Amino acid sequence: MPDSKLPxxxxxxxxxxxxxxxxxxxxxxxxxxxxxxxVTISFPDxxxxxxxxxxxxxxIAKGISPSLAKRTVAxxxxxxxxxxxxxxxxDAKLELVDRDDPRALELIRHDCAHVLAEAVQALWPGTQxxxxxxxxxxxxxxxxxxxxxxxxxxxxxxxxxxxxxGRDKPFTKEVWDREKTKQVFRDKGEAFKVELxxxxxxxxxxxxxxxxxxxxxxxxxxxxxxxxxxNAFKLMKVAGAYWRGDSNNPMLTRIYGTxxxxxxxxxxxxxxxxxxxxxxxxxxxxxxxxxxxxxxxPGVVFWHAKGWSIFQALIAYMRRRLAGDYDEVNAPQIxxxxxxxxxxxxxxxxxxxxxxxxxxDEAEDKRWFALKPMNCPGHVQIFKHGLKSYRDxxxxxxxxxxxxxxxxxxxxxxxMRVRGFTQDDAHVFCTEDQLADECLKINDLILSxxxxxxxxxxxxxxxxxxxxxxxxxxxxWDHAERVMATxxxxxxxxxxxxxxxxxxxxGAFYGPKFEYVLRDAIGRDWQCGTTQVDFNLxxxxxxxxxxxxxxxxxxxxxxxxxxxxxxxxxxxxxxxxAGSFPxxxxxxxxxxxxxxxxxxxxxxxxLAALRRAGLRAEIDLRNEKINYKVREHSLQxxxxxxxxxxxxxxxxxxxxxxxxxxxxxxxPTAEAIAALVDxxxxxxxxxxxxxxx
RNA sequence: GCUGCCGUAGCUCAGUGGUAGAGCACUCCCUUGGUAAGGGAGAGGUCGACAGUUCAAUCCUGUCCGGCAGCACCA
Numbered sequence: 001m002p003d004s005k006l007p008x009x010x011x012x013x014x015x016x017x018x019x020x021x022x023x024x025x026x027x028x029x030x031x032x033x034x035x036x037x038x039v040t041i042s043f044p045d046x047x048x049x050x051x052x053x054x055x056x057x058x059x060i061a062k063g064i065s066p067s068l069a070k071r072t073v074a075x076x077x078x079x080x081x082x083x084x085x086x087x088x089x090x091d092a093k094l095e096l097v098d099r100d101d102p103r104a105l106e107l108i109r110h111d112c113a114h115v116l117a118e119a120v121q122a123l124w125p126g127t128q129x130x131x132x133x134x135x136x137x138x139x140x141x142x143x144x145x146x147x148x149x150x151x152x153x154x155x156x157x158x159x160x161x162x163x164x165x166g167r168d169k170p171f172t173k174e175v176w177d178r179e180k181t182k183q184v185f186r187d188k189g190e191a192f193k194v195e196l197x198x199x200x201x202x203x204x205x206x207x208x209x210x211x212x213x214x215x216x217x218x219x220x221x222x223x224x225x226x227x228x229x230x231n232a233f234k235l236m237k238v239a240g241a242y243w244r245g246d247s248n249n250p251m252l253t254r255i256y257g258t259x260x261x262x263x264x265x266x267x268x269x270x271x272x273x274x275x276x277x278x279x280x281x282x283x284x285x286x287x288x289x290x291x292x293x294x295x296x297x298p299g300v301v302f303w304h305a306k307g308w309s310i311f312q313a314l315i316a317y318m319r320r321r322l323a324g325d326y327d328e329v330n331a332p333q334i335x336x337x338x339x340x341x342x343x344x345x346x347x348x349x350x351x352x353x354x355x356x357x358x359x360x361d362e363a364e365d366k367r368w369f370a371l372k373p374m375n376c377p378g379h380v381q382i383f384k385h386g387l388k389s390y391r392d393x394x395x396x397x398x399x400x401x402x403x404x405x406x407x408x409x410x411x412x413x414x415x416m417r418v419r420g421f422t423q424d425d426a427h428v429f430c431t432e433d434q435l436a437d438e439c440l441k442i443n444d445l446i447l448s449x450x451x452x453x454x455x456x457x458x459x460x461x462x463x464x465x466x467x468x469x470x471x472x473x474x475x476x477w478d479h480a481e482r483v484m485a486t487x488x489x490x491x492x493x494x495x496x497x498x499x500x501x502x503x504x505x506x507g508a509f510y511g512p513k514f515e516y517v518l519r520d521a522i523g524r525d526w527q528c529g530t531t532q533v534d535f536n537l538x539x540x541x542x543x544x545x546x547x548x549x550x551x552x553x554x555x556x557x558x559x560x561x562x563x564x565x566x567x568x569x570x571x572x573x574x575x576x577x578a579g580s581f582p583x584x585x586x587x588x589x590x591x592x593x594x595x596x597x598x599x600x601x602x603x604x605x606x607l608a609a610l611r612r613a614g615l616r617a618e619i620d621l622r623n624e625k626i627n628y629k630v631r632e633h634s635l636q637x638x639x640x641x642x643x644x645x646x647x648x649x650x651x652x653x654x655x656x657x658x659x660x661x662x663x664x665x666x667x668p669t670a671e672a673i674a675a676l677v678d679x680x681x682x683x684x685x686x687x688x689x690x691x692x693x
Numbered sequence: 694g695c696u697g698c699c700g701u702a703g704c705u706c707a708g709u710g711g712u713a714g715a716g717c718a719c720u721c722c723c724u725u726g727g728u729a730a731g732g733g734a735g736a737g738g739u740c741g742a743c744a745g746u747u748c749a750a751u752c753c754u755g756u757c758c759g760g761c762a763g764c765a766c767c768a
Contacts, residue, residue: 140763148697239763240696247765251696254763286704295741295759349768374768408694408766409759417767469768508768532768559768596725623725631729645727657728664728 040091054087058224061096072096073223074107081107083173083221099228099261106134107223111171112161112233112259113139115226118214119160120149120255129216130192130243130252137269138258142241144192148253154235157255161233168227169212173220175205181217192243193217232266233259276522281574282414288579288637290587291415299412299419301567306587309616310570311422313585313682315400317452318424318562320684321445326398326426331378333402334369342540343377344471346370348509354404354419375401376534376559379427380541383555388545393555394430394438400566401425415571422566428558429538429545432483435556439487439514439531440494442560446529447495449562450518452683453573454582457519460499463488464506464513471510472536480533484512508559510536520576528569532559580637580659583680586616590676591638592654593620593629595645602649606642606669613677634659640676 038050041060051060057075061068061084075084076095081103088094097104113132120127120143132141143149176184178197185193196217197206209218211226223229236256243249260266277283285291290307293300303311322328334356340346345353354371357363372378379397388395404420411417428438443461450459463484466477491514492500507513516529534557538544544552563569573585583589590610592603600621610617620629626643633641642654643664654672657664681689 150697237762238697241764242695245765247695251764253696256763293760298759343768345768352766352768376768405767410694410764411766412760510768593728594725595727598725625724625726625731626728627726628730629728634729641728643728647727655728662728 039088041088042091042093044093044095051088053089056087057082057084057094057096060088060094068096071098073099073104073228074221076103081221083171084224085173086221099223099230104223105261107221108229108233108261109134109139109259111223111226111229112257113141114171114209114211114214114216114218114222115161115164115229116141116157116235116255116257117143117216118164118211119157121214122160122164123153123156126189128190128192131196132216138236138256140241140254140256142243142252142254144243144250144252149238149255151235151238153238158233158235162231164211165226165229165231167212168225169210170225171222172210173222174208174210176208178206181206181208185217229259230261232261232263233257234266234270272522276524276575279522279575279578280414281416281571284574284579285415287635288587290574293414298409299407299417301415301418301420307570309587310573310581310585311566314563314566314570314573315424317682317684318400318449320682321449321562322398322426325441326396328398328400329379329382330399331372331375331382331401334371335377337368337370339377339381340370343374343537344509344540345373345377348469349373349405352406354406371404372401373403373405375399375403375423375425376427376537376557377541380537380543380557383427383429383538384541384543388429388555390431390545390547390553393545394428394434395555396426396428398424398426415567415574418565418567421568423561424563424566425559425561428560429543429555430558431547431553432556435483435533435558436487436490438558439484439533440490442531442558443487443491443494443514446516446531446562447498448684450516450528454576455518455520456497457523458497458499459495459519460501460517460525461488461491462501462503462506462515462517464503464508464515466512467505467507467509469509470507471540476535477512480535481512484514484533488514508532508534510534513559520572521578522575524575526572528564528572529562530560530564533557534559581639583639583676584682586637586639588618588636588638589616589680590640590642591618591620591633592642592644593626593633595626595643597621597623598646599644599649603644606644606654609669609673610642610676613673615673615676615680630657642672 037053039053039055040048040050042048057072057077058069061072072084074097075082075086076097077086077088077092079093079095081097084096097107099108110133113134116139117129117132120141121129124145124147126145128144130142130144132139178200182194182197185191185197200206207218207220208215209220209222234257236258239254239256240251241254243252258266258269260269285307288306289304290310291304292302294302319328337346337355340353353373356369356371357366378401379399382397383395401423402420403423407417407419412419428442430438447459463481465481470477488500492498503515506515511532511534513530513532515527516531517525517527519525535554538554538557543557544554547553573581577585581587592607592610594600594603603619603621607617607619620633622629630641630643637659639659641657641659643657644654648654648666648669652669653666654669655664655666656672
């Protein structure tokens with residue numbers, strides 16, 4: 001195998017031809033030639049030029065200016081990134097990509113992953129390499145090795161990586177024969193690579209990229225040399241990951257890293273991670289006394305008074321939004337397992353359900369009951385109770401339903417993934433004709449709710465289609481997916497900050513669904529709401545209504561949630577607001593405190609007035625310095641602090657200090673309370689007030 | 694569930710093969726101070742649980758429980 005290669009792996013003959021041709025057809029010297037030998041290249045500025053067929057991006061760049069060639073790391077042909085030394089065989093739009101081009105970032109990261117792999121193999125020979133793709137904020141590489149890596153190894157690996165980058169060897173590409181490739185990797189003991197070669201579709205070329213002596217199977221593209229990666233990279237963490245993402249396969253060791261074009265960008269990214277850690281809801285939940293978990297209840301929340309206050313504010317908000325359209329119901333927590341057999345859950349999801357039976361040895365009823373993992377079967381029972389007419393439809397049943405699911409131990413994560421949670425669930429029973437309208441009505445409710453909570457960023461609605469594990473006929477699925485696709489288009493047409501996507505195979509087992517993904521204050525995406533169309537469950541349970549023609553018909557059932565899990569939604573809110581809740585949600589909205597004990601009586605009067613006005617107010621009469629009390633309530637993220645001293649008591653005023661702002665304003669107490677009451681008005685109530693006015 | 698790491702006071706964390714410490718928080722005392730930490734004293738721990746090794750285990754070994762980071766899963 002050649003150890004040092006020119007940047008172009010084609011035959012030397014064709015190479016020199018290109019070089020000559022490139023010279024001949026340089027900028028100022030375009031000469032006609034046989035059309036079959038030429039390609040027309042269009043440049044971003046609109047200019048078009050002809051080049052010999054098979055010329056490379058590098059040749060073109062060099063023809064324009066050597067310094068351009070030097071700083072160009074890759075090219076984009078008709079918008080697709082490619083190796084700069086790829087021959088261009090067809091007319092194309094060409095963009096030369098330098099390190100600062102946003103598109104170069106994925107190349108920097110991908111190249112960095114290759115360098116990581118070389119470094120690891122240099123340090124620990126015998127380690128098998130597998131795959132190393134670019135991901136959202138960096139890259140990873142999966143290795144197979146008996147000894148796991150630890151973060152303590154990072155310094156050594158990074159040092160070796162800098163060495164490899166410093167050597168600045170060109171990335172060169174060869175296309176290998178499939179069998180030869182497998183033999184080479186087999187000889188090297190790279191069993192995983194052999195499997196990867198086998199997985200490449202027959203018609204695709206087997207591409208090998210060299211960086212000096214080291215090479216890897218790779219789809220590419222890469223930059224021109226390792227030196228272009230630069231110095232702004234960092235290994236982040238080490239973790240296990242299954243080979244090919246399948247839990248039946250062996251577990252590999254994954255090293256995560258990130259890389260940027262510039263050090264400032266890397267620093268900014270690391271800073272952002274730090275910021276995200278500061279608003280971790282588990283940390284804030286403890287600091288702000290909102291909730292806790294403990295060993296006896298893995299995955300179930302102990303809500304403290306302040307956290308529960310947020311929970312209640314959230315439910316109160318949702319109840320106001322449902323009023324008039326929905327009927328709120330409440331279905332039992334545990335039901336005989338036969339009901340779950342009918343629904344299909346016992347068959348599909350038994351492993352993830354909690355079951356209960358009498359704990360008494362002598363109990364006469366030893367039936368198995370299941371804790372509800374979903375509210376839908378309960379709601380179908382309510383629908384079935386009493387004969388329904390088409391005139392009753394759409395019938396919308398809502399429940400703040402507490403459900404339990406036995407989540408895998410490793411899946412649990414603070415409030416975000418728990419074993420017992422409350423869904424803001426509802427099921428709409430309707431006719432097929434009403435289906436599209438109902439979906440759109442739910443869409444309005446979801447979008448306006450997110451906006452009320454200050455999620456103003458981009459929103460994604462994903463349509464998930466039939467999974468492998470499913471019930472119902474293909475005709476049912478065809479129909480349901482058709483309706484949903486139409487609705488999706490309508491959703492997109494209605495709003496300008498909504499993006500839509502299709503998620504093939506991700507639907508629920510009983511029907512396709514929409515998933516609503518909101519973006520929080522620091523740009524993270526969270527899937528919350530969902531609308532699921534179900535042509536199966538009503539039939540399975542024998543639910544029907546009497547249609548206008550007197551015939552029995554199965555209603556269509558729409559499952560929908562806005563927040564999804566209230567617990568999780570509060571977790572998201574905590575991180576979104578970084579614990580500084582808007583006044584209408586804040587557990588304690590205002591604290592009254594004193595400068596000296598002389599103010600106690602007046603402070604109590606102010607407190608009483610605040611509470612009469614409906615505000616969640618507390619008082620702090622502790623014998624502490626005002627500095628200390630201000631600090632403490634600021635750390636507790638109390639939105640408003642009313643300080644009263646001798647002066648305020650004499651003038652019936654308060655000194656108002658707002659969280660996040662320096663200084664304070666003295667104003668008449670009545671005026672301060674009125675302003676707070678106004679600000680504490682929930683956004684939906686305010687909207688209604690405005691509409692009424 | 695899998696891989697790796699972790700579990701000491703309410704919180705953040707030191708520490709040791711001879712049954713433990715700091716800061717903050719807490720309680721009491723002094724201090725009445727005008728907007729992000731005033732001072733002093735005190736109380737607080739079966740060192741996650743259970744086995745094993747040892748004269749002796751919080752420390753070593755094993756199992757279990759719980760957590761963290763990923764992966765897998767998410768009706």
